[in-house]
Structure formats: C-alpha cells, structure tokens
Amino acid sequence: MDFYRPSLAELRAAAALPSHTATGLSNDVILTEIEAGRLKPEWSCIATSDDGDLIGRAMWWGRDSQEPIALDIWDVAPGAPEPTRVLSGLLTHGRVLVEATNGRALLPHTLRVPVGWRDRPEVAETVQLKMQVASANGLGRANERLQFQWDEGGMVHPDPARLRFTPASDEAFTRLFADAAAGSLDVMTARELEQTTAADLARDEVAYYLSCPGERSWWRVAQTHDGEIVGLAIPSATPTNRNVGYLAVLPQHRGHGHVDEILAYITRFHIGDGARRITATTDAVNTPMAAAFDRAGYKLVEVRIDLEPSQMH
Incomplete structure (x- = not known):
C-alpha cells in the first residue's frame, strides 16, 4: 500500500x-x-x-x-x-x-x-x-447538521404582520449577534463561547457573512411596530443558491413565534428576487429551528456530520 x-x-x-x-x-x-x-x-x-x-x-x-x-x-x-x-x-x-x-x-x-x-x-x-x-x-468533535431546501412552487407564508424589517449598521448587527448568542442551541456557537467572548464571536460572525456571496444590503433588524428589536435576519447566498443565512430571536423574545415571521421574511425576500431554490442548515439538536423550517415548507434533503479538530483554538 x-x-x-x-x-x-x-x-x-x-x-x-x-x-x-x-x-x-x-x-x-x-x-x-x-x-x-x-x-x-x-x-x-x-x-x-x-x-x-x-x-x-x-x-x-x-x-x-x-x-x-x-x-x-x-x-x-x-x-x-x-x-x-x-x-x-x-x-x-x-x-x-x-x-x-x-x-x-x-x-x-x-x-x-x-x-x-x-x-x-x-x-x-x-x-x-x-x-x-x-x-x-x-x-474528534462531531456535529450532525440538517440540510433543508425550499424549491419554486413550495409553500410561501404571508408577510409577517407583527414585525417590520429595517437596515442597521455593522456595529448594531455586531451587538445583536452577541446578544443572540446567549442560550443559543447552535453547537458551534456554544463551542466558540467556551473559547472566546460573545463580542469577539459576534465580530467573527459579521466578518463571515460579509465574506459570503450574499449582499450586505440584504441584512435587516426585526422589530415590532413600536420599535422594539426582537431579532435579526441575514439573507445570504452560496455560489449556487440563495441561502437563509442567519436568523435569530433575542433571548427575551423567544417562544412567541417570531422565528416563523423572520424566516417568512427571508424566504419572501429571496423569492421576490427571483430565487427558485433556497437552502438552509441547522443543527440536529436545534429542534425548534428544524420545526420552523418544516412549518415554512422547507424539505429535509440531506444530513451532514461535521468532524472538527478535537482541540479548538
């Protein structure tokens, strides 16, 4: 051999x-x-x-x-x-x-x-x-992830009536990324917080999404009509498809159905831009997010098992 x-x-x-x-x-x-x-x-x-x-x-x-x-x-x-x-x-x-x-x-x-x-x-x-x-x-570190897909002709939820979506600065998104990390069910977020601060993690997240094929002008803050911020929506893209990217509900606003509204916004945004397919990924342990994709008409098409170095640096 x-x-x-x-x-x-x-x-x-x-x-x-x-x-x-x-x-x-x-x-x-x-x-x-x-x-x-x-x-x-x-x-x-x-x-x-x-x-x-x-x-x-x-x-x-x-x-x-x-x-x-x-x-x-x-x-x-x-x-x-x-x-x-x-x-x-x-x-x-x-x-x-x-x-x-x-x-x-x-x-x-x-x-x-x-x-x-x-x-x-x-x-x-x-x-x-x-x-x-x-x-x-x-x-030695394994994380099972679920790959979802929305295809043209699939379910489209109505506009989220309770929320409005507005642009914001990089600094504002950095603060929101840090706030959203608290209690997150995302495996990599939890692992990163073992090694770094929420502020540093947020800066890395912003830099990552800026590097993706999606446009910075797509990013939105989700807030009530009274102006209270409840989460964020980062529509994104891969080299081949539009992608849900990142969405989060701030800890104090979880459990009120806002995840469905933010996902509906991102989905409708991509469809409005002509997307025929939208991809999305979440961790298998993040069952609330997986359920939200299912409710929004996304189909589970593949499972990915990420194998990472045993020691994170």
Missing part, C-alpha cells in the same frame, strides 16, 4: 474512483471542483494497493485557490482491503503533504449522508468507520 501526492492527471483519475457516494460528493462534482482549481494536486493524497490499483483519495478544498480550508473528499474504494488502514493513511500522509505547502492540514471534514441514514446499514457502517478513524486522527 502506498500513499503519495498525485499529478493533475492522477487527481482527475481519482475523481472517478468508485466510492460510497452516500457519504460524500458525487464524482462529477469532484471533477468540476478540480477543474475550477478548488481541489489541487498539492492539497491531495491518493492511496494505491501493492498492485498499483487506486484504492483511496483525500482532497483538501480551498474557496479562493490560495489555501485549503477543509478536507472535502476522503474515501476508500468499496471492497478495498484494510479500509481502516487506507482511511487513516490518507489522513496521516495527506497532512504531511499539505503541511509541506500550506502548514495547516488539521482541517474539518463533512460527511454528507442521506436522510434516514441510520436505517441504511451499509451507510451507517461507513459513517461509523469514518468517525472512528477521524477521531483517532484528531477530528
């Missing part, structure tokens, strides 16, 4: 590796990312058998082609001998290769699995194996 950095031709060939697509991206999507330069040979590792057959691949992904930010592809070919050794070797050898050009290879990985994956033994077995190997190699 051998592990090494591929040439571009070998990386393209690795995109066609038979794999457990139920826990990852399709090979067509992988090839598209290679051609776009977001998956690169110098950020990759492939595994071959003693006979020279391709049996595994690991590819780190970078949004701007300057440095990788996540382990996007991590597969062993179905039926390959010693799958645990293949998966572990791809991580250990791949990190050495990536660190030689970038210096930071302990990056997160996301398992993309179908809805109801626990009821599919072959998928559940693959997920369990990958989580065990990931944990043994420093990616």
Whole structure:
C-alpha cells in the first residue's frame, strides 16, 4: 500500500474512483471542483494497493485557490482491503503533504449522508468507520447538521404582520449577534463561547457573512411596530443558491413565534428576487429551528456530520 501526492492527471483519475457516494460528493462534482482549481494536486493524497490499483483519495478544498480550508473528499474504494488502514493513511500522509505547502492540514471534514441514514446499514457502517478513524486522527468533535431546501412552487407564508424589517449598521448587527448568542442551541456557537467572548464571536460572525456571496444590503433588524428589536435576519447566498443565512430571536423574545415571521421574511425576500431554490442548515439538536423550517415548507434533503479538530483554538 502506498500513499503519495498525485499529478493533475492522477487527481482527475481519482475523481472517478468508485466510492460510497452516500457519504460524500458525487464524482462529477469532484471533477468540476478540480477543474475550477478548488481541489489541487498539492492539497491531495491518493492511496494505491501493492498492485498499483487506486484504492483511496483525500482532497483538501480551498474557496479562493490560495489555501485549503477543509478536507472535502476522503474515501476508500468499496471492497478495498484494510479500509481502516487506507482511511487513516490518507489522513496521516495527506497532512504531511499539505503541511509541506500550506502548514495547516488539521482541517474539518463533512460527511454528507442521506436522510434516514441510520436505517441504511451499509451507510451507517461507513459513517461509523469514518468517525472512528477521524477521531483517532484528531477530528474528534462531531456535529450532525440538517440540510433543508425550499424549491419554486413550495409553500410561501404571508408577510409577517407583527414585525417590520429595517437596515442597521455593522456595529448594531455586531451587538445583536452577541446578544443572540446567549442560550443559543447552535453547537458551534456554544463551542466558540467556551473559547472566546460573545463580542469577539459576534465580530467573527459579521466578518463571515460579509465574506459570503450574499449582499450586505440584504441584512435587516426585526422589530415590532413600536420599535422594539426582537431579532435579526441575514439573507445570504452560496455560489449556487440563495441561502437563509442567519436568523435569530433575542433571548427575551423567544417562544412567541417570531422565528416563523423572520424566516417568512427571508424566504419572501429571496423569492421576490427571483430565487427558485433556497437552502438552509441547522443543527440536529436545534429542534425548534428544524420545526420552523418544516412549518415554512422547507424539505429535509440531506444530513451532514461535521468532524472538527478535537482541540479548538
């Protein structure tokens, strides 16, 4: 068994590796990312058998082609001998290769699995194996996330009558992000608050959403007609679709149905701008938010399990 950095031709060939697509991206999507330069040979590792057959691949992904930010592809070919050794070797050898050009290879990985994956033994077995190997190699924090989707022709709630939505400054949004973090059911928010202050977390959140494809001019503060602020709405976008982005109800206003109104506003905003599909994500443990998506006509289309470094810095 051998592990090494591929040439571009070998990386393209690795995109066609038979794999457990139920826990990852399709090979067509992988090839598209290679051609776009977001998956690169110098950020990759492939595994071959003693006979020279391709049996595994690991590819780190970078949004701007300057440095990788996540382990996007991590597969062993179905039926390959010693799958645990293949998966572990791809991580250990791949990190050495990536660190030689970038210096930071302990990056997160996301398992993309179908809805109801626990009821599919072959998928559940693959997920369990990958989580065990990931944990043994420093990616010991797991968070299951639910991917929702609204498609053209779906339910559209009426305009939220109790609230109005107004622009605000970056400073105001930073304060609201910090306020909304209190008692949040978002797993990453809770983890970040173990390491930093709500103010620092809020500044990072604002910077993140400013970096997304969505426009800053879309952001709104949600308030009553008397001017009392109850939450915030950050419609956003991905490179391919409009996205719910971020919405929150301030702690003192939770439990009064405002989440439905803010979600209705964001949904109607995107539809009004011509969106035919709107994506959204929430943590599996955030059952109130998942229920709100369901009430708003969003369909659960995929489950993602984020594997993060065991030690957050």
